[in-house]
Amino acid sequence: DVLDISTVETGEMAMSLIAVNVLEVIQDVYLQAMKLAKKYGVEIIFAIEESRAPVFVRVDKERFQQVLLILMTNAIKFNRKPGVVTLFLQDTETGKIGLAVKDQGSGIAKQNLETIFKPFERLDAYNKGIDGLGIGLAIAKQLTENMGGTIGVESEEKVGSVFYVVFPICQAEDKHEFIDFE
Numbered sequence: 001d002v003l004d005i006s007t008v009e010t011g012e013m014a015m016s017l018i019a020v021n022v023l024e025v026i027q028d029v030y031l032q033a034m035k036l037a038k039k040y041g042v043e044i045i046f047a048i049e050e051s052r053a054p055v056f057v058r059v060d061k062e063r064f065q066q067v068l069l070i071l072m073t074n075a076i077k078f079n080r081k082p083g084v085v086t087l088f089l090q091d092t093e094t095g096k097i098g099l100a101v102k103d104q105g106s107g108i109a110k111q112n113l114e115t116i117f118k119p120f121e122r123l124d125a126y127n128k129g130i131d132g133l134g135i136g137l138a139i140a141k142q143l144t145e146n147m148g149g150t151i152g153v154e155s156e157e158k159v160g161s162v163f164y165v166v167f168p169i170c171q172a173e174d175k176h177e178f179i180d181f182e
Contacts, residue, residue: 015060015146019170022055022089022097023048025065030087033072041081044072047088055089055097057167059147067143067151068099070136071163075103078161092166100164108155116153117141140165 030046037044057064075085083104090098108116119138144151144165155161 013146015063017058017060017147019056019172020059020061020064021172022057022099023052024054025061025068026087026089026099029065029068029072032069033076033085036073036076037085040076040079040083042076042079042083042085044076045084045086047086052089054172056170056172057097057149058170059149059167060143063143063147067140067165068101070140071101071165074136075101075105075161075163078105079103080105090164095169096166097169098164098166100162102160102162104160107157107159107161108153109157110155113153113155117151137163 026046026048030044033044072085072087079085085104086100086102088100088102090100092098117137117140119135141151147167149165149167151163151165153161153163
């Protein structure tokens with residue numbers, strides 16, 4: 001993670017943008033997050049209709065998966081026991097799709113929402129015994145923006161948070177593009 005934040009911040013990360021099936025990536029992330037969820041006593045709800053048609057976004061698949069995994073693991077770690085994390089898709093503006101991760105954690109105070117995406121910002125995580133360096137959301141923000149998406153959070157103290165990413169939808173056959181951020 002420290003190498004990732006350094007690489008992302010210096011602009012030395014190359015990405016290979018291709019049309020990626022969002023539903024396939026979400027399923028992979030869901031399966032990876034299950035082990036951590038069991039450890040923390042948190043249930044994950046995959047709130048996406050099985051009959052939903054595939055949706056494609058133009059991203060670096062590995063980095064896209066990394067962003068979603070960061071959001072999922074944070075939602076699990078910052079949740080309460082027994083808690084629920086819900087992963088869902090949101091149709092947003094025309095031509096865009098949002099992926100959201102909702103938790104039932106303690107929430108984030110409004111004055112801290114601006115700083116939550118800064119490197120090494122852990123708010124009160126250390127006092128709560130939550131593992132991590134506080135760089136996951138900074139990495140997620142940079143990667144999301146480098147892939148042409150946006151990231152955000154809505155939160156209410158003592159209720160929980162919703163972290164989301166929004167990407168333009170593309171056609172499955174969009175051509176491959178290599179971006180070198182040097």
